[in-house]
Amino acid sequence: MNEYSVGSFNPCGTKITSEPSFSILFDAANSVLAKPRALVDTKAASHQPLFAKQGNAFQDVARQITALSAQPRPSELPVADEAHAPTLEEELFEATAAAKILTSQVAMYLDATWRKKIFSQIDSLHDVSEWEKGDAPLRSESFSTFLKALFLLRPSVRPGLGLSMRGYLIAAWTSNEKRLTIEFLPKDKVRWVASISSEGETEYAASEMTVSKLRGRLEPYAEAGWIGK
Amino acid sequence: MSSTNEFRQYKHPPITEAVIGVVFESNVDAGVVNKAQKKLEKAYPNHQQLRQIKMQFKVAHSAVDATKEFNEEDVGHRRSTNDQAEIAILQRNSITISQLAPYVGWDAFSQRFKRDWSLVKGVTGFRTIKQVGVRYINRVDIPFEGEGVRIGEYLTATANVPDGFGPLSGYSVSAEVRMTDIHCVLRLNTGAVPSPLPKCVSVILDLDLIRTEDVPQSDGDISEILEVMRDRKNAFFEASITQKARELFANERI
Numbered sequence: 001m002n003e004y005s006v007g008s009f010n011p012c013g014t015k016i017t018s019e020p021s022f023s024i025l026f027d028a029a030n031s032v033l034a035k036p037r038a039l040v041d042t043k044a045a046s047h048q049p050l051f052a053k054q055g056n057a058f059q060d061v062a063r064q065i066t067a068l069s070a071q072p073r074p075s076e077l078p079v080a081d082e083a084h085a086p087t088l089e090e091e092l093f094e095a096t097a098a099a100k101i102l103t104s105q106v107a108m109y110l111d112a113t114w115r116k117k118i119f120s121q122i123d124s125l126h127d128v129s130e131w132e133k134g135d136a137p138l139r140s141e142s143f144s145t146f147l148k149a150l151f152l153l154r155p156s157v158r159p160g161l162g163l164s165m166r167g168y169l170i171a172a173w174t175s176n177e178k179r180l181t182i183e184f185l186p187k188d189k190v191r192w193v194a195s196i197s198s199e200g201e202t203e204y205a206a207s208e209m210t211v212s213k214l215r216g217r218l219e220p221y222a223e224a225g226w227i228g229k
Numbered sequence: 230m231s232s233t234n235e236f237r238q239y240k241h242p243p244i245t246e247a248v249i250g251v252v253f254e255s256n257v258d259a260g261v262v263n264k265a266q267k268k269l270e271k272a273y274p275n276h277q278q279l280r281q282i283k284m285q286f287k288v289a290h291s292a293v294d295a296t297k298e299f300n301e302e303d304v305g306h307r308r309s310t311n312d313q314a315e316i317a318i319l320q321r322n323s324i325t326i327s328q329l330a331p332y333v334g335w336d337a338f339s340q341r342f343k344r345d346w347s348l349v350k351g352v353t354g355f356r357t358i359k360q361v362g363v364r365y366i367n368r369v370d371i372p373f374e375g376e377g378v379r380i381g382e383y384l385t386a387t388a389n390v391p392d393g394f395g396p397l398s399g400y401s402v403s404a405e406v407r408m409t410d411i412h413c414v415l416r417l418n419t420g421a422v423p424s425p426l427p428k429c430v431s432v433i434l435d436l437d438l439i440r441t442e443d444v445p446q447s448d449g450d451i452s453e454i455l456e457v458m459r460d461r462k463n464a465f466f467e468a469s470i471t472q473k474a475r476e477l478f479a480n481e482r483i
């Protein structure tokens with residue numbers, strides 16, 4: 001049995017279990033734990049961690065362990081802050097791009113047509129030629145809450161989308177008698193207003209809550225299709 | 230290895246990002262890289278500069294002698310489609326083609342790589358390659374009611390901890406598997422992540438297959454090895470999940 005296989009000490013001094021829970025073969029010769037015997041001195045007075053020492057062998061071990069950790073995703077590599085303050089066009093592009101990348105995290109569950117429609121609406125809301133000075137572009141925290149709400153409500157009737165002055169996404173459904181508006185806030189919060197008109201009277205309801213409670217609260221105010229199965 | 234046709238075609242594959250990457254032996258001139266990225270403008274209309282931040286601290290006995298240095302350096306180009314689903318990244322030593330969800334299938338994705346590779350090579354000329362890689366970042370979303378889920382019912386590549394001491398509230402596993410028959414190393418990173426979906430436990434299964442030995446240099450050989458690597462990645466993925474997980478990939482879309 002190889003001296004550095006299961007049952008030996010690893011560089012950090014923790015004993016590896018002699019009864020591995022995995023049945024796969026551990027290749028000691030090529031592992032990050034393989035090292036010349038001289039580097040393992042269990043009688044040393046000092047208990048310095050292996051990586052504190054100098055020398056190529058130790059750097060190799062550290063390098064191999066670093067290599068095990070996940071490399072950043074290409075989609076998440078940092079882009080440059082421009083030397084100048086971003087133009088309005090750049091700012092609006094960043095906001096819409098962030099929302100689209102967020103959508104990609106759940107795109108495997110989204111109908112392709114609706115995904116395109118959402119993107120089209122977001123682009124339209126950020127049309128630089130119609131932008132109001134002082135308004136904030138779409139905040140990704142708000143869009144994240146919107147995506148969660150979609151999965152909870154599963155509407156078959158798609159809402160119209162709007163944007164508040166603070167950059168919070170708004171979804172709205174209307175029918176002859178009912179109206180429902182939801183504003184998506186950061187940290188999975190939503191603020192909604194519903195109205196029902198009947199026999200010449202209009203009844204209103206409003207609340208602010210976490211998105212996880214939305215479905216149960218809205219069911220009395222929703223038309224068919226606003227909340228799916 | 231089995232043909233790709235033998236692997237399952239899922240209705241909604243759990244792929245969040247698929248990547249093909251090539252690393253050169255030596256850096257390409259920054260001006261040449263800039264010229265190459267412009268060739269991709271038609272396919273990827275949006276351009277952003279990539280940056281790298283370097284910080285260096287020199288610690289000395291005296292505060293007077295201690296120094297710090299902070300540099301921000303432009304290191305490459307990121308090009309993307311309007312829906313941000315297709316990304317191409319050019320750096321002085323690499324080209325990376327990325328596909329975000331929704332995944333379009335290997336045929337379309339690999340064709341895109343070949344197209345972009347050809348365009349870039351047309352500007353850079355032949356460069357010795359030191360690494361080719363195929364990486365698939367999957368996310369398995371497991372719905373739960375009540376206290377939680379047994380990850381082991383969905384994934385075979387997971388953390389193993391003793392039973393009876395309380396539920397697992399988080400984990401992360403990194404492992405490296407040497408596949409000597411194809412001169413590749415597979416880096417597996419898996420672990421629980423915050424879920425973008427309500428009432429779900431999400432687990433990342435990040436499979437990164439790289440080849441740094443006997444690296445192909447011709448376009449034909451590169452295409453061939455990418456197919457082999459993709460097949461092997463598929464086999465590993467299928468071995469990492471259970472039938473219960475596969476049933477999740479057939480759920481209806483909204």
